[in-house]
Amino acid sequence: MRRALVETESEVGVEAMEDLGLKFFLTLSKSYWIGRLSRVQTPLIACLETALAYRRQFAELQQALSHGGVVSCRLLNRHSIADLEDNWHRFSALYIEACCGDASSLKSRQAVAKRLAALVEANSAHREKQLRAWNCRHMLQEERLQRQAARTERHALLRDARTERHALLRDRRAMGREDRDEARRRKLPRRRKLPSELVQRVVRRWERLQSQRRRHEAAVLQQELAKQRAAARVELATQRAAARVELRRCRTEREERWRWMNRRDLTMADLLGQRAV
Template sequence: MRRAWVETESEVGVEAMEDLGLKFFLSLRKSYWIGRHMKVTTPRIACLETALAYRRRFAELQQALSHRGVVSPGLLNRLSIADLEDNWHRFSALYIEACCGLGETQNIDASSPKSKEAVAKRLATLVEANSAEREKQLRAWNCRQMLLEERLQRQAARKERAALLRNRRAMSREDRNKARHQKLPSELVKNLVRRWERLQSQRRRREAAVLQQERAKQRAAARVELKQRAAARVELRRCRMEREERWRWLNRPDLTMADLLGQRGL
């Protein structure tokens, strides 16, 4: 874009380019937070360098979520809820800066739809509108994790059964070999003790494996519950702040009917 701009400017001249009044804007996606079919756009920017600078900063945030250069749908398989929330907070701050830190919108009253508060509220509304889809993705991810855990447990059980079968066969061969030779009573007792100790060791290993699987399942369930509780606390805090903000706005002493009508329009 910069190269095309410079080449065109060299051909037609700076004044001609200024007469065109070209402006630029960024169209941004955040499918996990606002939905796959929703986009947010920045205000139109007259300076190409400013637009490109914002584009680079947004691209860096998006790159943090990408896998081999592509933001795939399986974000929960690679990133935690905390990572996604941190990326969204930084994206929101940068988007508000892009919308309200430009020359056309710097000195706007807080009640204006172009103010920082209004832009932040629009983002929060989009996030709230997509909350059901995020919950659906989280439930699907939890189901996949549970299925994976069950599959791993079945594999471990199959390996354990195969090991037990090998041990039984080995013990059977050992018994047959011993039966071919006459043994002293003391040797028979020693063999019996060794076999008993081996069986006890196998039993303890099985019990330890089962206990480890149970603990892993409990830890996984606890992590899922912590994530859900954290998300619920964040959502509850956001809703409470919105209600308090609206109550303060409706109960301020300088409230006018025009303000109420304007708020209803918004």
């Protein structure tokens, strides 16, 4: 724009450009606060540099909420309510400055702030709907993850039980074979066992006892892990209940804040979000 004006001025002359009386304005959107179809405009600005400076500041505020250069309609997925409110307060202060300037009366600035507050209030139902939808999606995601964890735990327990059952069957078969071999040997003429045979028999018995001990320890560990997972699920449910309470508290605070911002004795400092906490 700056280059186009300079080139046009060089072609037609400074006086012709002054006679043309070009003025500029900005059209701004804040879909979360005032709705997707609502727009606010700045008054006409005679100086291009001033208009470009305001445009740059508004673009910085919008960039703070963008993702990949685009401001998505699902801001709650990436930003907290406090971040959105802070961005809106800075946007409001900059818009009031662009509309009224530093020399305007307090009454004019209050009128602009009142107009912004009315737009925000008119879109409050849509914001509450977005917040409820975000909360439902968040809870559904948590429930889906919880079901997935429970399913994984159930499959692990079934797999461990199957493995232990197969191991017990193998031990029973091995002990049965040993008993049958022992029975056959008893029927044969008695002979003195070799030391190596006795050692092998002790080793086999010891290995079987070690295997049983390891399986028992694994079963105890699995039971302990199951108890810990159950405690984690209880803790998650408690956190979700606390989050729902916090959501209701935040909604109540927002309603009180809107009532406070629309009272009769409202001041300019209140409208700009400067009241003491």
